[in-house]
Every structure is written in C-alpha cells, then in structure tokens.
Amino acid sequence: MTGTRLLLRNGHVIDTEPEPVARAGTDVLIEGDRIAAVGPGLPADGATVIDATDRIVLPGFVDTHRHLWETAIRTATVDMDLAGYMGVVMGQYGPRFRAPDVYAATLAGALEALDAGVTTLIDYSHALHTPEHADAAVDALQAAGLRAVFGYGSPFIGGGNPDDVRRIRVARLTVDDALVTMALAPGGPSFTPIEQVIADWRLADELGLPLTIHVSAGPVATRPISALREHGLLRANTLYVHGNSLDDDELKLIAESGGTASATPASEAQMRVGAPVAGRLRRAGVITGLGVDAVASLPGDMFSVMRAALLASQIADNPPLTAPDVLKMATLDGAAALGLADRIGSLRPGRQADVILLRLDDLNMLTAERDPIAAVVTAANPGNVETILVAGRIVKAAGSLVHGDLAQAVQALRTTAAAVNAR
Numbered sequence: 001m002t003g004t005r006l007l008l009r010n011g012h013v014i015d016t017e018p019e020p021v022a023r024a025g026t027d028v029l030i031e032g033d034r035i036a037a038v039g040p041g042l043p044a045d046g047a048t049v050i051d052a053t054d055r056i057v058l059p060g061f062v063d064t065h066r067h068l069w070e071t072a073i074r075t076a077t078v079d080m081d082l083a084g085y086m087g088v089v090m091g092q093y094g095p096r097f098r099a100p101d102v103y104a105a106t107l108a109g110a111l112e113a114l115d116a117g118v119t120t121l122i123d124y125s126h127a128l129h130t131p132e133h134a135d136a137a138v139d140a141l142q143a144a145g146l147r148a149v150f151g152y153g154s155p156f157i158g159g160g161n162p163d164d165v166r167r168i169r170v171a172r173l174t175v176d177d178a179l180v181t182m183a184l185a186p187g188g189p190s191f192t193p194i195e196q197v198i199a200d201w202r203l204a205d206e207l208g209l210p211l212t213i214h215v216s217a218g219p220v221a222t223r224p225i226s227a228l229r230e231h232g233l234l235r236a237n238t239l240y241v242h243g244n245s246l247d248d249d250e251l252k253l254i255a256e257s258g259g260t261a262s263a264t265p266a267s268e269a270q271m272r273v274g275a276p277v278a279g280r281l282r283r284a285g286v287i288t289g290l291g292v293d294a295v296a297s298l299p300g301d302m303f304s305v306m307r308a309a310l311l312a313s314q315i316a317d318n319p320p321l322t323a324p325d326v327l328k329m330a331t332l333d334g335a336a337a338l339g340l341a342d343r344i345g346s347l348r349p350g351r352q353a354d355v356i357l358l359r360l361d362d363l364n365m366l367t368a369e370r371d372p373i374a375a376v377v378t379a380a381n382p383g384n385v386e387t388i389l390v391a392g393r394i395v396k397a398a399g400s401l402v403h404g405d406l407a408q409a410v411q412a413l414r415t416t417a418a419a420v421n422a423r
C-alpha cells in the first residue's frame with residue numbers, strides 16, 4: 001500500500017530481526033501501513049518528517065497473554081495465589097459482568113496497553129456469558145486502534161457456546177490479516193475432560209482458528225501435552241500459556257509440534273504457580289513470548305513484564321536471559337508465538353509499521369544511549385512512550401493518545417467498576 005509517507009529521522013533504532021541490535025543516527029521510512037526502509041540519511045522525498053533525535057525507535061510490544069476484562073477489577077486479587085484468584089475473578093466477579101461491562105473494561109484495558117506501547121495483544125476473553133458479551137468484546141477491540149487477537153474463551157470450565165464461536169468467526173472475524181483476528185481459547189487438557197478438549201480442537205479445525213490454552217500439571221491432566229499427543233491433538237498453531245509445572249519432556253513435545261508459548265513471569269510469581277519457565281521453554285526450543293496476564297493484581301505494561309522476566313531468570317537460569325533475549329521475547333518472538341511474525345515484531349522492510357518512540361531525554365533515561373536495548377528492558381516505563389504507530393497510523397503523539405475518546409472510555413470503566421462492585 002502506498003499513501004502516507006512518514007520519515008522517523010535520526011533515532012536510536014532497535015531492530016529485532018534476527019537478533020536485537022541498536023543503531024544510532026538511523027532513519028525509518030514508512031509508506032502506507034508498512035516499513036519501507038531503515039538506514040542512515042534516507043531521503044525525505046516529500047514524506048512527513050518526525051524528529052527522532054534523542055528517541056529510541058523500536059517495534060511495538062506484543063503481549064501474548066492478557067485478560068482485558070479484568071481492567072475493571074484492578075487490585076482485587078493482589079494478596080492471592082492462583083486458587084484465590086480463580087475464586088474471586090472467575091467465581092465472584094466474572095458472573096457480575098454484563099455485556100456493556102465487558103465492552104468498557106476491554107476498551108479501557110486495550111487503550112491502557114496501547115498507551116504503554118503494546119501495539120499487539122491477544123485478549124483471552126473469558127467473561128463471555130452471552131453472544132452479546134462476545135460482540136461487546138469484539139466491538140471494543142475493533143474500537144481500540146491496536147492490533148488484537150480475540151481469544152474466544154469460556155466462562156465455565158468446559159462447555160462454552162460453539163454456535164456463538166461459529167457466529168463470530170463467520171459473521172465478524174473472517175479476515176485473517178485484519179487488525180483484529182480470532183483464536184479459540186478453551187479450557188484445554190489441564191482444566192477440562194479430554195472429551196471436551198477433543199470437541200474444542202475439532203471446532204478450531206472446523207473454523208480454521210489457532211488455539212490458546214492455559215497449561216499446568218493438573219488439576220485434570222497432569223501431563224497435558226502428552227494427553228494431547230495421545231489423542232492426535234498436538235499441532236502447530238497452538239499457544240500454550242504458563243506451563244511452569246510441566247516436565248521438561250512436555251516442553252520438548254511443544255517444541256517438536258511447532259506449538260509456541262507465553263510466559264507471564266510477573267503473574268506466575270504473584271500467583272505462585274512454580275519456578276520461572278521462560279528460560280526453560282527457550283532451552284527446550286519453544287518460541288516464547290511474554291504476557292501481562294492478570295491486571296487484577298499486576299501492572300498492564302510490558303516494561304514491568306520484561307523486568308520480571310530478566311530478574312526472575314537471574315534465579316532460575318544459568319546462564320540467565322539477557323536484555324536482548326527479553327526484548328526479542330517482547331517483540332519478534334511474541335509475534336511468532338501469535339503466528340504473526342511475517343507481519344509484525346521487527347522493523348524489516350515490508351513488515352507492518354507498528355512502531356514506538358521512547359524519549360531518551362526523560363530524567364529516568366538520561367545517559368542510557370550507550371545501550372538502548374538495556375535501557376528499554378531495565379530503565380524505561382510507559383511514561384517514556386511518546387509516539388506510537390499501528391499499521392502506519394499515528395495513534396499516540398507528543399505523549400498522548402490521539403486515537404479514540406479516552407475521557408469517555410475512562411468514565412465508562414468507572415461506571416462498570418462501581419456496578420460490578422455493587423452487584
């Protein structure tokens with residue numbers, strides 16, 4: 001696509017492909033929705049020039065696991081382990097969400113993510129009690145202005161509504177290279193009986209949908225990946241989340257199948273589900289992205305998650321993950337985990353122009369230009385995100401979101417939070 005031409009001039013540009021590397025004094029040319037060229041001294045040729053001096057320019061972050069609807073119950077589960085979290089979030093709050101609440105929380109959560117430089121996320125949406133709830137979640141993702149995968153989940157362990165999954169797929173999310181696409185997010189073998197798993201996998205195959213599931217050793221299958229293999233269900237296009245309690249040979253099976261993984265080091269520590277898994281997954285050969293997961297108890301930005309991954313790895317892995325490892329997981333590997341690496345996650349020409357600019361002249365970033373990659377992973381925060389492009393479109397400029405009605409989204413979120421607390 002041609003059309004708008006933008007030149008990001010003279011930045012500290014971090015590309016991630018094949019491995020993260022930072023280059024000073026570098027330009028990024030964007031034509032329409034794509035990266036056209038990266039290099040020093042590119043000719044402007046009538047392009048709109050954005051001065052990237054004292055800015056780090058990098059691909060937008062990819063969040064590979066998140067429950068956006070929990071944005072309306074922030075801090076509800078801070079002191080709880082996984083069992084406590086399940087009881088409060090899925091048992092108490094989930095059933096109180098009506099369709100407009102799902103819309104308000106999903107939209108505000110997506111805008112929060114976008115504002116912090118997350119240009120792509122998968123929403124594992126599991127407060128979908130009726131078709132109206134599912135429509136509300138899709139509406140919100142389509143209004144949010146970021147790239148998103150709608151993971152159609154079930155509020156109940158097992159079951160769900162296959163006919164409504166079909167309706168959303170056939171009537172609403174039909175185009176697999178649109179800004180908002182679809183996945184199936186069922187309970188999976190760790191949490192549902194194998195008969196349900198077989199039905200869910202058949203539904204995904206029928207509709208041509210990728211799968212994403214939480215995995216752990218139990219409470220149903222203690223070796224969930226082996227259970228999938230035994231039933232002929234182990235396949236690519238499946239994104240496994242967590243897996244801290246899985247045996248190493250189960251992680252190897254994921255790698256051999258072409259499946260991918262999402263590690264959520266902050267939520268996994270907070271909910272005490274086991275030792276950090278990101279390094280183990282990578283050593284097993286599994287392409288592994290990072291995820292925020294549960295904003296009911298955790299921050300919603302990828303800087304926090306990258307920091308958690310780096311610090312947790314100092315204890316769990318020898319050698320530990322490096323800052324470039326972690327940045328790649330938060331960008332290109334996350335894109336690959338979602339099956340989107342041919343479109344996003346790097347600044348290679350031809351990729352979609354999902355790009356963020358961070359201020360290096362903010363107080364917390366001064367003198368960090370010696371190592372922009374380490375600066376992003378160890379020092380930066382959402383307040384440094386000045387400019388964001390999604391598919392070549394500017395959605396944040398001069399430090400403020402310019403997409404959507406933020407004031408209205410905030411008001412709707414407050415109304416929803418009050419309503420679900422009162423019910």
Ligand SMILES: [Zn+2]
Pocket residue numbers: 065066067124214241293294
């Ligand atoms: Zn989750």
